[in-house]
Amino acid sequence: MRPAYFQALNRICRLSLSGHRLVHSTPKMAEEYVEKLKKENPYYSKYQDKIAKLREVSSDEVERRVQQKNQNDRVARDADAARSFSGKAPKAADAARLPQAKPKELNDILKLELIQDKSSDEIGQLWVEYFKTKDSVSAVIPADKYRALVANTEKYPTFLLPLPRKDGYEFVVVQFAGNEAHFTALINYQTYKENAPECMTMIHYPELADSKGIVLMVAEYDNTSLDAREAQCLANEVQLYYCRPDERRRNLLEQFTTRPDSFKYQDLILALEDVQL
Numbered sequence: 001m002r003p004a005y006f007q008a009l010n011r012i013c014r015l016s017l018s019g020h021r022l023v024h025s026t027p028k029m030a031e032e033y034v035e036k037l038k039k040e041n042p043y044y045s046k047y048q049d050k051i052a053k054l055r056e057v058s059s060d061e062v063e064r065r066v067q068q069k070n071q072n073d074r075v076a077r078d079a080d081a082a083r084s085f086s087g088k089a090p091k092a093a094d095a096a097r098l099p100q101a102k103p104k105e106l107n108d109i110l111k112l113e114l115i116q117d118k119s120s121d122e123i124g125q126l127w128v129e130y131f132k133t134k135d136s137v138s139a140v141i142p143a144d145k146y147r148a149l150v151a152n153t154e155k156y157p158t159f160l161l162p163l164p165r166k167d168g169y170e171f172v173v174v175q176f177a178g179n180e181a182h183f184t185a186l187i188n189y190q191t192y193k194e195n196a197p198e199c200m201t202m203i204h205y206p207e208l209a210d211s212k213g214i215v216l217m218v219a220e221y222d223n224t225s226l227d228a229r230e231a232q233c234l235a236n237e238v239q240l241y242y243c244r245p246d247e248r249r250r251n252l253l254e255q256f257t258t259r260p261d262s263f264k265y266q267d268l269i270l271a272l273e274d275v276q277l
Contacts, residue, residue, distance in 0.1 A: 106205040106216065120212040127216050137219040137235045145243045146206060146215040152242045156253040160186065161237045162268045163230055169269055172199065172234060179204045183234060185225070199225035200234060240275070
């Protein structure tokens with residue numbers, strides 16, 4: 001069985017994990033781990049009997065326990081960061097002051113005069129095909145869903161999204177400003193504030209909302225921080241929370257924005273792991 005975070009990432013992204021190769025331990029790995037304990041842990045001799053018993057278990061079990069401890073340490077660090085952040089969420093005015101270049105226009109990507117006679121489906125296919133080979137996630141959003149997203153981003157301009165990683169979860173801050181959404185790792189936000197490097201920028205183009213009933217979206221990501229599956233995960237979480245939030249997610253948005261002291265980061269992880277697609 002895959003760990004919960006792999007299951008969550010698989011569900012939220014709707015991408016197959018077939019072909020993903022899990023790391024298996026070997027007797028050599030177990031021996032190396034014990035040798036490392038001897039050198040680095042001054043209490044090795046005190047617990048030598050317990051370690052000897054541990055060595056009687058399979059090497060896979062030794063590696064599993066080491067990996068579990070690493071995961072627990074990572075989750076604990078993220079928990080501390082989330083608790084610290086939840087009481088200091090940027091206000092809507094702060095999000096509105098995010099540094100932005102001149103807003104990009106759809107005509108810079110697709111010549112509008114050349115697509116006026118095409119259907120929304122044909123335009124959507126052109127859009128997805130254009131970004132297929134780039135470090136990006138693209139989507140075609142029904143105009144009514146986009147209007148719901150705008151209404152929710154105005155009420156909840158800043159939020160925290162859990163991103164499944166191989167060794168646990170990482171929290172990502174998303175801030176909305178106009179038609180753009182800016183994503184940065186929580187640890188970077190806490191360190192650099194408004195100068196934090198972005199791991200992904202999402203832009204919505206509403207030019208065709210009235211004439212074609214669609215809004216085109218593209219999210220370009222930094223491939224040194226995210227891979228395609230992780231970027232898709234974040235984009236899908238935005239839709240879950242902002243386009244069609246159920247009561248549970250709306251409550252989390254409301255609590256994070258208006259009652260941050262009572263906000264619990266664990267609720268975000270549970271909501272992600274309970275996604276049913």
